Amino acid sequence: MKLTGSQVLLRTMRREDVDVIFGYPGGVVLPIYDELYKEKFRHLLVRHEQGAIHAADGYARVSGKVGVCLVTSGPGATNTVTGIANAYMDSIPVVIFTGQVPTGLIGSDAFQEVDITGITRPCTKHNFLVRRIEDLASTIHEAFHIARSGRPGPVLVDLPRDVSQATIEEEDIRDDFNTLNGLEKPQQEDIAKAVEMIRAARKPVIVSGGGVLLGKASEELREFVRRTGFPITSTLMGLGAYPGSDPLWLGMPGMHGTYYANMAITGCDLLVAVGMRFDDRVTSKVDTFAPNAKIIHIDIDPVSIDRIVRSHLSIVSDAKTALGMLNAALAGGDPVPAEQTREWMDQIDAWKKRVPLRFSESTDRIKPQQVIRKLYELTKGEALIATEVGQNQMWAAQYYTYDHPHTFISSGGLGTMGFGFPAAVGAQVARPEKTVIDIAGDGSIQMNIQELATAVQYNIPVKIVILNNQYLGMVRQWQQMFYGRRYSHTDMSYAPDFVKIAEAYGATGLRASRPEELEAVLKKGLETPGVVVMDIRVEKEECVYPMVRPGASIADMDLGLELPAAETAPTNGGEDPQTRSFN
Amino acid sequence: MKAKENTIALLVRNRPDVLARIAGTFSGGGFNIESITANITKTPETTKIIITTKGSATTMEKLKKQLNRLVDVLSVDDLTGRMASRRELVLFRMKWNDESRSAVMAAVDLYNWKVVCMDDRYCVIEVSGRKDSIDRAIQLLDPLGLEDFSRSGMVALEKFKPE
Incomplete structure (x- = not known):
């Protein structure tokens, strides 16, 4: 039986477990839209292509599956670029199908032609222009594989109209592609080194990030906190991986982080960073970020390691594998006795009591x-x-x-x-x-x-x-x-x-x-x-506090309200943190 | 930190846009390409690219990791400081006359260069060697009527097969 390119596309998406497409039709994707109509494939019509890519992105973040969007060539494709860059920065697995003018017209400034693979090269994990129907199925499979494997990210597949319209015998369809080398498991000796550092810590803090969610490692993270008893903070991208109502939770760090998360990072002697990349909104001034700490950095992307902050021990791994191995190595007994960190935990409690998250209430304006x-x-x-x-x-x-x-x-x-x-x-x-x-x-x-x-x-x-x-x-x-x-x-x-x-x-x-x-x-x-x-x-001129001035140390916060007198001496080198108002 | 010259050998999948991806990785990360050569290997699906670039050791680490992240890059090999042969090929076009001809030919003989073609007014000389000997050849030929030249960029090959 002969299949058209459009039929191959839908067949391959079904094999990739796609149950919904967010999209917007146009000239060169008409053959695909005709097939969607005939096959009753679930498709949600957005009202602007940027909506399609963001919806696919939101779908991916919540479902843990690859989000899919389908748009036409030219302006349809360029309208997705912001959303693609967005998914790229947050490592979200999405596959974007863009229509393209027929292969014979590529490069002729045809109506609604744009070099979308050229435009999106720096903001996709990878992209493809499919020139032959023989390559279509394998390319789509490879696109999904790339989007969800390793550090996930957006992958764009550009589909010229003649490829969607061409036909191929079913038995000639190739689904296989050359897989990339998978990640190696972390070295057992690195895990042992990490355990040694964890056991020696007196002022530890864990910073988790989006990688824990992308790696579906929330359970392992929770287990890791249970085993160590270490306090934990998460970047914006990592919120929800650890329960926010738990006493060991410190809130978010960084520019608008809590006082106690920022103070804990500044004062700690061990920082365990998992699935995070030391974004500047987290570190602010890098020299004063965790200045006294030994740093263990676990991340799936070697590029993130030692890029912003130098680590003392780095483990290139997905969060689930690395945390699972650490948990196993920490099993049994009491790896970090409570007395060892008691002073530190008391200090953190004092910080929490001294400056909780707070705002001034009002009787006549909604805050x-x-x-x-x-x-x-x-x-x-x-x-x-x-x-x-x-x-x-x-x-x-x-x-x-x-x-x-x-x-x-x-x-x-x-x-x-x-x-x-x-x-x-x-x-x-x-x-x-x-x-x-x-x-x-x-x-x-x-x-x-x-x-x-x-x-x-x-x-x-x-x-x-x-x-x-x-x-x-x-x-x-x-x-x-x-x-x-x-x-x-x-x-x-x-x-x-x-x-x-x-x-x-x-x-x-x-x-x-x-x-x-x-x-x-x-x-x-x-x-x-x-x-x-x-x-x-709401109140028109309300400000977000705490706030770290761009480029300042994260210990140097504008708290918005008066800082109550210190009840206990801070432990970061004996100096009281500077607080200052910018107003 | 000191920026020294580094040689990186990439094995990449032979796809139409792979050079653009590599060039984009350099420009996007603020790195500079000093020279680049690209050619086929024994297997037609893969291409070998040799790039020389200046940068500190830390910068090189970052660059190599970013190149490795590209889907079509199969391996990144840093030949800097390793036992590798490095060569460049240059074609020089000399404008000569009866007076300068003998000086040019003397240099060609002395250094074992090769005359590729010649007539009464012009000759093209082929020179290959390490970067410093190429630089010296330019200095030597410049006053003798060097009109233009074309450099291949560096190719490099490790002397022993790495483990």
Whole structure:
């Protein structure tokens, strides 16, 4: 039997366990769309290609599977570039199928032609231009393999129209491809060295990252913390891998990290970094990051090792294997007696008591932090939280407690405004039984607001909570702190009525402007079936605290509120941490 | 840290865009290519690329890891400081006349160079050798009517098969 390229594409995707495509049709992908129609393949029509790639990305983050999007050539393809770069920075496995003009026209500036493999070369893990139908099936399999293996990432496959239309005998289809060499298991002697360092630690701290979630190693991480009794902090990308309600949890470190996480990193004598890459939002000034610590760095990507921070021991491995081996080596007895770290744990407790995460409450204005806390209460911490980028993202990271893996969906590396809502759509498709909330700002939500049509059309009941401060809040915060309160082009008070926007799209719109309205509106919004937009008018000039000035030491935090007097002497070389206000 | 010249041998899959990926890795990471040669190997599916580049040991470590991350790169071999033969090939075009001809020919004889072609006005000389001897050849030929030249970039081969 003869199959067309389009049929080969769908057949191969089925073999790769693809159950949904996020896409947008166009000229050169018409043969593929015709086949989708005939085969009733599940496809969600987005309203902008950027929505398709973010939705595939959100779907991948929550399901642990490869997300798939399909777009046409030219502008369809270029519209996905931001989303591809986003997935690349956060190591998310997605496969992007782009249409291309027929092979004979490539290079002729044909209508809707663009060199998308050239454009996306630096922001994909790999990409392919398929020139012959004979290579189609094996290339697609290889694309999925590359996307999900090792350090995951986006892979783009460019499909010229004549390849989708060509035919091939079924028995001539080749599914095999040359596999890449897999990772070797960590050396037993490195594990032994790590155990020795762990046993010797008096002031230990664990920093976990997105790699633990990507490697599906939350159980191993929890086990590792149980065995060692070490306190743990996670980067933004790693939230949820370790339960946020556990006493050993320190919150997030870095620019908007907790006081106690940053102090613990600065004072520790052993830092165990797992599946994280020492991003500058975590380390800030590298010289003063964990200055007294021996560092064990476990990461799947050798490029991450010794790139920013030099480690004393590095283990190139996926988190699951390395932590599993460490746990086995630490089994039995009490590897790190509590007395050995007691002083340190007391110190951390003192830091926690001295400067907890806090904000000043108000009786006449809704505080954004209060909105997140209330959402946590109402959902009992069981919702999936997607965020946009900026203040909304930081408050969502700080004030919602994440107890389960794959429940926090946020653009960490690229910082893409407009990511949250389409990603929430993808997350909801992956987990239809869950409450999915997009915590948005009034700026970010307007960057992909057209996806309301997608969500309503397919009844994907995402709840959007807009922390509406009528500013581009984080940029405004920097202008307040570093640019003399000159609010250059951050005033967003000219905005649509979000309640009416919701209604116009066929969703439900709600608004809360005063603190006493907040709980009722959130409750009603969460209980209302279907898509709901909640426009929460919050304090306009609230800032995210703590804040580390860019380039400063992470121990050097602006805490926003007065720092209470020290109750115990800090242990980082005997000096009290500097705290300073930028206002 | 001191930037010294490094020689890296890459074995890559022979795909149309593999050079672009390697060039992109250099430019994206802020590294500079001093010279590059690329050619087929015994197996037509793979290509060998020899790149010379300047950088400190730390920079080289980062560069090698990033090259290794490319899907189409099969191996990255750092020949810097290893027992390897290194050669470059250069073609020199000399504009000569009755006066300078004998001086040019004397140099060709002295250094065992090769005249590839010649007529009354021009000759093309082939020179191969290490980078420093090529540099010396340029110095020597320049005052004798050197009009243009073309360098191949360095090729290198380890003297013994690595374990």
